[in-house]
Amino acid sequence: MKTAIITGITGQDGAYLAKNLLMRRYKVIGARRRNTGQQNWRLKYLGIENEIEFVDFDLTEPYSAENIIDRYQPEEFYNLGAQSFVALSFNQPHVTTQANANGVLHLLEAIRQKSPHTKFYQASTSEMFGRVRETPQNEMTAFHPRSPYGVAKAYAHYMTINYRESYDMFACCGILFNHESPLRGSEFVTQKIVKGLVNWVHTKQPVYLGNLDAKRDWGHAEDYVEAMRLILQQDKPDDFVISTGVTHTVRDFIEKCLKCLNVEYVQHKHEFSTPNGIPIIKTAPEFFRPAEVDVLLGDCSKAKEILQWKPKYNLDALVKDMIKTEISEI
Ligand code: NAP
Numbered sequence: 229m230k231t232a233i234i235t236g237i238t239g240q241d242g243a244y245l246a247k248n249l250l251m252r253r254y255k256v257i258g259a260r261r262r263n264t265g266q267q268n269w270r271l272k273y274l275g276i277e278n279e280i281e282f283v284d285f286d287l288t289e290p291y292s293a294e295n296i297i298d299r300y301q302p303e304e305f306y307n308l309g310a311q312s313f314v315a316l317s318f319n320q321p322h323v324t325t326q327a328n329a330n331g332v333l334h335l336l337e338a339i340r341q342k343s344p345h346t347k348f349y350q351a352s353t354s355e356m357f358g359r360v361r362e363t364p365q366n367e368m369t370a371f372h373p374r375s376p377y378g379v380a381k382a383y384a385h386y387m388t389i390n391y392r393e394s395y396d397m398f399a400c401c402g403i404l405f406n407h408e409s410p411l412r413g414s415e416f417v418t419q420k421i422v423k424g425l426v427n428w429v430h431t432k433q434p435v436y437l438g439n440l441d442a443k444r445d446w447g448h449a450e451d452y453v454e455a456m457r458l459i460l461q462q463d464k465p466d467d468f469v470i471s472t473g474v475t476h477t478v479r480d481f482i483e484k485c486l487k488c489l490n491v492e493y494v495q496h497k498h499e500f501s502t503p504n505g506i507p508i509i510k511t512a513p514e515f516f517r518p519a520e521v522d523v524l525l526g527d528c529s530k531a532k533e534i535l536q537w538k539p540k541y542n543l544d545a546l547v548k549d550m551i552k553t554e555i556s557e558i
């Protein structure tokens with residue numbers, strides 16, 4: 229039986245990855261920070277809360293990393309923990325850097341010193357491409373991050389590669405493009421739209437958003453955690469772009485949701501409304517960012533060839549899954 233530690237176990241990807249590994253008979257150690265709320269709701273939703281051994285952990289505490297790695301000597305370590313909300317990183321750049329950059333260094337150093345056989349997965353991100361230098365983006369595309377979140381993740385990405393090259397560690401990065409699911413946090417645009425529109429059907433309260441023209445390559449989290457697992461099963465450590473290879477605007481995502489909900493709509497420049505003028509979507513300045521990533525589109529040919537990975541969900545199937553779940557919840 230292999231042991232895997234997952235940081236960020238209470239988040240979207242942590243929950244799906246835990247389920248994936250438990251199905252393969254791994255012992256899963258869930259590294260989570262203290263919290264007073266309903267932190268395990270995703271694990272409960274997937275019915276796996278009682279199959280995980282939890283351990284106290286915080287990315288910002290170096291002893292925390294050392295303790296858990298020394299204690300469990302895991303075969304695999306998936307670092308999915310992060311302050312993952314890009315918009316918040318503009319208001320909390322220090323917290324974001326502590327967790328997303330320094331936190332990764334603590335982990336790499338702890339593995340080097342206490343458990344060098346441990347295979348390490350770092351959750352890198354398409355946000356590092358930022359103001360994109362080429363389209364589509366692949367493993368060789370230069371980074372130009374546009375947020376404190378993206379800058380911190382780029383540091384962690386390079387540090388992971390540096391530990392691999394300096395100390396011969398099995399340390400890998402998955403450069404994952406946006407991935408969503410019914411377990412997505414409600415602050416991210418897809419889930420905000422899904423929840424907001426299902427609520428609109430009952431209340432006619434409009435949903436307030438920011439930039440409707442940003443383009444993202446959206447996949448399904450269930451597909452993407454399988455890619456994480458595959459990355460650590462290879463003969464040699466390497467980095468991989470994981471994406472669908474299709475990009476859509478926020479506007480397209482709204483349209484797909486409205487069609488799924490059978491709502492008739494007309495579009496104005498910054499607004500959606502019913503044909504007789506009831507507002508559905510409006511924009512508000514607080515949801516625009518100081519610097520935006522305008523377009524992301526991933527080229528995952530390397531993952532397709534080496535990992536034999538390809539996504540099962542397209543955007544229509546993702547929208548359907550999110551809407552269906554939201555309707556059944558209320
Ligand atoms: P998420 O749902 O926001 O989950 C983030 C997790 O990190 C939560 O479990 C959270 O714990 C934990 N965390 C935050 N700060 C921490 C700290 N100081 N110490 C320990 N744990 C901490 O994010 P996700 O969508 O699952 O993403 C997983 C990872 O992939 C993240 O690193 C994210 O940056 C990266 N990523 C995500 C995407 C995407 O589209 N989803 C794309 C590329 C990369 P609490 O429950 O205590 O808050």
Ligand code: G4F
Pocket residue numbers: 312313314315353354355404405406407415416417418420436437438439440442443444478515516517520521524
């Ligand atoms: O859903 P978002 O907040 O995701 P974003 O910023 O792309 O970040 C996500 O994907 C990254 C991978 O590329 C991850 F690394 C990161 O952890 C996170 O999971 O915003 C998507 C787009 C942005 O362009 C944003 O400006 O939607 C636009 N948007 C428009 N109105 C909005 C809103 N985003 C949010 N969250 N809320 C709005 O009201």
